[in-house]
Amino acid sequence: MKRWQRVVLIVLGSLVGIAALFFLFEWAGDLLDSGGAIGG
Amino acid sequence: MAAGKQSRYLAITGRTLLGIGLLIALFLFYQLFVTDFINSRSQAAAADELVVVLAQRRDDLKSPSTTAPSNTTTTVQVAELPELIVEPEVPVGEPFARLIIDRIALDAVVFEGVDRTTLKLGPGHMPGTPLPGQPGNAVISGHRTTYGRPFYELDLLVVGDEIEVETALGISTYSVREILIVAPTDVWVTDNIDGAWLTLTTCHPRFSAAERLIIQAELIDGPNLEYVEAVAA
Numbered sequence: 001m002k003r004w005q006r007v008v009l010i011v012l013g014s015l016v017g018i019a020a021l022f023f024l025f026e027w028a029g030d031l032l033d034s035g036g037a038i039g040g
Numbered sequence: 041m042a043a044g045k046q047s048r049y050l051a052i053t054g055r056t057l058l059g060i061g062l063l064i065a066l067f068l069f070y071q072l073f074v075t076d077f078i079n080s081r082s083q084a085a086a087a088d089e090l091v092v093v094l095a096q097r098r099d100d101l102k103s104p105s106t107t108a109p110s111n112t113t114t115t116v117q118v119a120e121l122p123e124l125i126v127e128p129e130v131p132v133g134e135p136f137a138r139l140i141i142d143r144i145a146l147d148a149v150v151f152e153g154v155d156r157t158t159l160k161l162g163p164g165h166m167p168g169t170p171l172p173g174q175p176g177n178a179v180i181s182g183h184r185t186t187y188g189r190p191f192y193e194l195d196l197l198v199v200g201d202e203i204e205v206e207t208a209l210g211i212s213t214y215s216v217r218e219i220l221i222v223a224p225t226d227v228w229v230t231d232n233i234d235g236a237w238l239t240l241t242t243c244h245p246r247f248s249a250a251e252r253l254i255i256q257a258e259l260i261d262g263p264n265l266e267y268v269e270a271v272a273a
Contacts, residue, residue, distance in 0.1 A: 021066070025066075025070045025071065029070075029071050030156075030249065031248075031249060032071060032247050033071075033183050033184050033243045033247070034224075035156060035159035035187075035243070036159070036181040036182050036184060036241050036253075037154040037164070037181040038179070038224065038227055038229060038230055038241050039227045
């Protein structure tokens with residue numbers, strides 16, 4: 001694997017990881033506090 | 041050999057636990073600080089926008105109804121009622137009011153809508169219920185522990201505490217009458233009530249969405265109070 005391929009892989013992997021963490025945190029956050037609305 | 045294998049397993053377990061710990065710490069940091077930061081920015085921007093929105097909405101105010109609701113008994117003389125000032129509907133996501141509760145030092149801009157996106161901006165008014173200051177049961181929901189936690193101390197309210205809502209009508213003052221804990225599916229708390237009421241809803245207990253804390257307050261002062269009292273009489 002060339003250097004630029006490794007860099008692209010790390011950048012893409014980081015972006016996917018951050019996005020996955022964001023959605024995981026949002027989902028788990030709803031368990032802590034869903035906003036308080038009634039009926040949902 | 042066995043000792044080497046054992047220490048390798050221990051190392052893997054240790055790293056895994058460290059990773060989980062780091063993830064939990066990141067999660068708590070995000071929920072308790074990052075969401076507050078996001079909310080404080082949106083509230084600051086909304087406070088500026090609200091000044092413009094309120095001025096615009098004051099121009100749009102209309103008063104279409106000055107007669108009592110229809111009654112099947114035709115022999116009853118229907119007295120003329122005080123003027124009811126009707127506020128136009130608000131597009132979802134738009135700021136339109138300010139909620140002030142002195143007891144818990146709350147001063148927040150209220151948005152239209154109770155969807156996830158809107159509630160991240162601040163307390164949200166439930167579409168389909170009357171706007172604050174109008175006859176009926178106006179419902180406002182808000183976060184308890186994240187996104188600026190506007191209703192964090194809502195449980196400190198006691199019967200008789202005052203809640204003010206500033207809309208294009210002016211300031212409507214409510215007095216707390218009831219404090220309830222209900223299930224998230226108990227939609228009856230949003231049902232219409234005779235008179236003019238404000239219902240605040242938030243998650244309960246803190247750091248859990250298992251139940252809802254409900255504050256129901258009755259209008260005691262405001263531009264439409266005379267109308268509400270005349271209808272009730």
